[in-house]
Structures are given as C-alpha cells and as structure tokens.
Amino acid sequence: MLRKMLLVTLGLIFPFLFLTLQGFSQEDKTVRVAIETVKTQMRLPPGVEVKFIEKKESPIEGFYSVKLILMAPDREIPTVVYVDKEGERVFLGALFIKGENVTKKEAGEPKPRKIDLALLEMDKSPFRGPAQAKVTVVEFSNFQCPYCVKSWAKMKDLLEKYPQDIKYVFKQFPLQGKTSDLPEMAAAVQAVNNEAFWVVHDFFFSEEGQGLINKGKDVLKHKIEEILKEKGFDVKIFQTALSAGKGKSRVEEDVAVGRKIGVRGTPTAIINGDFVGSLLAEKTIEKYLEK
Numbered sequence: 241m242l243r244k245m246l247l248v249t250l251g252l253i254f255p256f257l258f259l260t261l262q263g264f265s266q267e268d269k270t271v272r273v274a275i276e277t278v279k280t281q282m283r284l285p286p287g288v289e290v291k292f293i294e295k296k297e298s299p300i301e302g303f304y305s306v307k308l309i310l311m312a313p314d315r316e317i318p319t320v321v322y323v324d325k326e327g328e329r330v331f332l333g334a335l336f337i338k339g340e341n342v343t344k345k346e347a348g349e350p351k352p353r354k355i356d357l358a359l360l361e362m363d364k365s366p367f368r369g370p371a372q373a374k375v376t377v378v379e380f381s382n383f384q385c386p387y388c389v390k391s392w393a394k395m396k397d398l399l400e401k402y403p404q405d406i407k408y409v410f411k412q413f414p415l416q417g418k419t420s421d422l423p424e425m426a427a428a429v430q431a432v433n434n435e436a437f438w439v440v441h442d443f444f445f446s447e448e449g450q451g452l453i454n455k456g457k458d459v460l461k462h463k464i465e466e467i468l469k470e471k472g473f474d475v476k477i478f479q480t481a482l483s484a485g486k487g488k489s490r491v492e493e494d495v496a497v498g499r500k501i502g503v504r505g506t507p508t509a510i511i512n513g514d515f516v517g518s519l520l521a522e523k524t525i526e527k528y529l530e531k
Contacts, residue, residue, distance in 0.1 A: 269327040271295055274306035277321060277330045287502070288312050298322050299335065299342055307347060313502035314517040316354075318347040352514035355501050360510065362409050364493060366430055366437040368399055369407035375512060375528045377406060379520070380413040380498045382506040383422050383444050383453050391507040391520045392445045398525050405529055410441065412494045413506050421457040425464055427494075428487030429478050436473045440464055 275290050284290075289311040298305035303322045310317040320343045322331035334343045360378050377395070381388040399406055414423045422444065429437045443449040443463075452463060461482075468475045481487060498508070501515070509516045511528055 270304050270323045270325070271306055273327045273330060274308060274321040274323050277323075277332055278308060278310070278319065281332055284310065285312070293318070299337060300331065303329075303331070305346055311353070313504060314353055314508075314515045315350050316352075317350045320347045352516055353502075355510050355513050355515050357513050359497065359501055360409070360411075361493065361497055364490070365409050365411055366434050366441070367407055367409045368438065370404060371407065373407035374405045375402075375407070375525060376409065377520070377525070378409040378411060378510040380411045380494070380503045380506055380508040382412070382414055383426070383449075384415060384420060385506045388507045389445055389450065391509075394520050394522060396442075398520075398522060402525075402529065406525065410437075411498065412491045413498045413503055413508070414491065414495070415506065420453065422453055422460050423491045424487035425460055425482060426487070427490035428482040429464065429468070430490060431481035431486055432468065432473050432477045436468060436471070436478075439471050439473075440467055443467055 271292050275292065278284070278290055291309040291311055293307040293309055295304050295306050300322055303324050306321045306323055308319050308321065310319060322335065323329070334341055336342065357376075362376075362378060365378075379391065379395070381392065395408060399408060412423045412427060414420065426437065426440055426444065429440045444453060452459060464478065465475050468478060501510075507518070507520065509518070509520050511525070516524060
C-alpha cells in the first residue's frame with residue numbers, strides 16, 4: 241500500500257519537500273508545519289493571510305491532509321498540504337490518483353472574499369437604485385482612472401436595463417501619487433443632495449468631463465458651479481461645504497473604508513458582500529441577478 245502511494249505522488253506539481261521543523265508543540269505540530277511550509281515555499285504576495293480549516297487522514301498512508309485558506313485581498317483560495325504524522329515530511333502540490341486531482345477535490349474552488357456590509361458605511365455615500373434591490377454594488381472608483389470610466393459606462397447601462405433590481409453605491413478612492421481637487425469637490429456636492437452629486441459625477445465620467453479632470457482647482461470649481469446652476473441646484477450649499485472641508489472629510493472616510501477591507505486599486509467592486517474587484521462586467525452582475 242505504501243509503495244502504491246509513493247508511486248501516486250509522482251503526479252505532484254511541486255517538489256517533494258522534506259522539512260524538519262523544531263520548536264512546535266506536539267499538539268499542533270502538523271498544522272503549524274503545514275502553515276509554515278505554505279508561507280515559506282509558495283511565495284505568497286504581501287498581505288495574504290493563511291487560515292487553518294481542518295485536518296484529516298489523507299489518501300497517503302501515514303499522512304494528514306491539512307486544509308488551509310489563503311486570504312487574499314479579493315478571494316479566499318483553498319489549498320491542501322499533506323504532512324506526515326511526525327510533522328517531518330510534507331507534500332506541497334497536487335496529488336493525482338488514477339487521473340483524478342484529489343487535492344483540488346479536497347480543497348474546493350476559490351471564492352470571493354466576504355465583506356461585512358456594515359463596514360462599507362453605505363449610508364454616507366451617493367447611490368442609485370432602490371434601497372431594497374436584489375443586487376447591491378459598492379464600487380470604489382476614481383475620476384482619474386480610465387478603467388473606472390469603462391466600468392461606469394457598463395454599470396450605467398445595467399442600471400438602465402435593471403432599474404428595480406440594482407442599487408449602485410459610489411465610493412471615492414483617489415489614486416496615490418495623483419493629485420487632484422476634483423474628488424473632494426465632487427464629494428462636497430453631496431451636501432446639496434444625492435441628485436446633484438450624480439449630475440456632476442456623470443459629467444466628469446463623460447468624454448467632455450475627462451478632458452477637464454486634470455485642470456486646475458479654479459477651472460474645476462467653476463465648471464461644477466456652472467453645472468449646478470444649469471440644473472437649478474443651490475450653489476452656495478456646495479461652496480460652503482467645500483470651504484468647510486466637508487468634501488475632503490468624505491473622501492478621507494471612503495479611503496479609510498477601502499483600506500480597511502483591502503482595496504488596493506480602482507475600480508474595485510463589492511457585490512452583495514462579495515469582494516469582486518476589477519472591471520465590472522454584465523455577465524458578473526447577471527449571475528447575481530439570477531441567484
């Protein structure tokens with residue numbers, strides 16, 4: 241039986257690692273060896289946490305299957321490590337038996353990371369769509385990000401296609417290293433009302449608006465005031481909020497929320513609590529609508 245199992249392990253993707261680790265208590269030795277092996281041998285990106293799920297007898301005689309979850313910023317990636325009962329030998333890779341990837345079967349598929357919706361502070365942010373919509377999309381976006389422009393174009397079409405089924409919440413997340421007064425100005429428009437914000441938002445995500453985003457503070461402020469006047473909104477409320485620093489505070493709050501949940505770039509979307517990230521696609525949203 242042992243000989244048969246050793247032949248099976250020729251299907252491993254990663255090398256057969258012999259590790260002798262000292263200093264672990266016997267009680268948790270197998271699990272700790274598995275975690276340490278993953279941390280030292282898999283070259284995990286910064287910020288990825290390793291979480292223990294379960295330990296059980298493995299198909300390899302004398303070894304345990306230790307299931308771990310790699311907690312990436314956007315996904316939970318399951319993996320299985322095989323550790324002998326003395327905690328001295330480790331198989332790290334994919335185990336195949338009769339052509340079947342046993343490791344993948346034991347581990348399961350990656351899943352989007354779940355985010356507690358309360359952490360997102362959605363009540364502070366501008367939104368579109370009904371409050372009790374079937375699908376809630378919270379997107380961290382940036383007026384200076386070309387991918388955000390594309391993402392919004394797709395999202396706008398979806399909101400028009402499913403007006404009663406999608407709630408969209410906008411969060412600002414300016415790119416580090418790029419300075420602009422536009423984020424806090426746009427946030428200051430929130431003080432006027434939700435509708436006023438979306439008028440300004442839609443302009444700066446348009447082709448004409450994108451041509452102005454890198455202009456100076458005076459140009460941006462004048463354009464926003466012009467838009468508000470044309471639509472009949474109270475410009476003084478915007479001016480007062482901007483002077484009082486309310487726009488800056490709102491942007492800082494959004495950035496703080498984003499960093500807390502692991503947002504690293506834009507656009508980043510959370511859909512019904514699932515950390516989806518990347519550019520929004522119609523097929524992604526429609527999967528949630530079908531659930």
